[in-house]
Amino acid sequence: MEEIFDECWNSKGIQVFVKRDDLIHPIISGNKWRKLKNYIQTFSLNEHSGILSFGGAYSNHLFALAFVGHSLRIPTVGIVRGEELIITSNPYLNQMNDWGMRLHFVARSLYRDKEIPSEYENYLCIPEGGYGSQAIDGMDNLVHELPSCDAIYCAIGTGATAIGIARATSVLVTGILTLNNRAEIEDHLKDFPAANLKLDDKYIFGKYAKSNADLETFCRDFYEKHQIAIEPIYTGRMFYALVDHIKNGHIAPDSKLVAIHTGGIK
Structure with missing residues (x-):
């Protein structure tokens, strides 16, 4: 866990902590490993x-x-x-x-x-992005590593990470969509209900992975301020949303937030 500081939220008494899952491993970092580990641990070459x-x-x-x-x-x-x-x-x-x-x-x-x-x-088939019950269950340990807080922020691709976190805690989880797949995520929630997961699709910037000058600048500035590398596809969108929520008064003063850094190679 790493606390980051900025006048934007310090002036409101808000604390922002980053769960540095990007430091798990240089290649299989963050939610990539958490989603894969249950599949790998139960895999057997005798069966597949x-x-x-x-x-x-x-x-x-x-x-x-x-x-x-x-x-x-x-x-x-x-x-x-x-x-x-x-x-x-x-x-x-x-x-x-x-x-x-x-x-x-x-x-x-x-x-x-x-x-x-x-x-x-x-062959054992793992769904796209690692999505599945084993990936969702793989988030349990992550939640156990978090401090008490008022809200958790997480980027959403296939939804396994955010759904898994939400199902393992009663804390509000704000999931920032990174592509136009809200209907798909809502379908997933029918299979794996998580009433404390709030979806926000206002920070997609038009299209998944689409280049955006404002977002690119935000990622560069974020690194200069906090020395934490983020990329514009997932973590950049999530942190952009978090900061925007604070600026617009969506976060109550004196709140304690945890942002999940899900790693990635880009």
């Missing part, structure tokens, strides 16, 4: 030939899975969105390939169906 999952060209989840597979000598397969891609399309895909992950590039229309190639039917 390897592990398969899905993701985009810059998927933190697939990157972490490839490294885990390489480290533990577990065969891995990545089904990657985008038939135009090749292994050398970016350094992340190239590194995943070097770690031994077999990459299959599929058209976006086919990717939506999440079909598993017949040769990998005996």
Whole structure:
């Protein structure tokens, strides 16, 4: 836990703490490991030939899975969105390939169906982004590591992290959506209810991972002030929302907030 200071909130008696899950590991940092660990701990090569999952060209989840597979000598397969891609399309895909992950590039229309190639039917399938009951349960230990507080802030991709945190605590959890998938998250909440999870979709900045000068500047300024690196896709949007909520009076004076730094390679 690391407390950060700024006149924006110090003047209101608000405390902001950052849960530095980005420091867990340089590659499988933050929620990447917390979502994967239950899958890995229960995996057996006696039951499955390897592990398969899905993701985009810059998927933190697939990157972490490839490294885990390489480290533990577990065969891995990545089904990657985008038939135009090749292994050398970016350094992340190239590194995943070097770690031994077999990459299959599929058209976006086919990717939506999440079909598993017949040769990998005996592979353990982890859903896109690691989402699933084991990922949600993997957040229990994170919550046990948090101090008492009035609210928790967390970025939302597939929703596993925020839902898992909310289900493990009675504290209000504010989930900042990073893409236009509110309906999907609300469907997930039907399967894994968490009444204390509040969704905020006002900080998507138009489109997932879309470049935004204001957001890029915020991330740079945040690092200069606090010496904590954040990226504009997930953590940048979350911290931007947190600061904006404080500025606009959405946070009561003298509150204690915890922001979850979920790590990531970008």
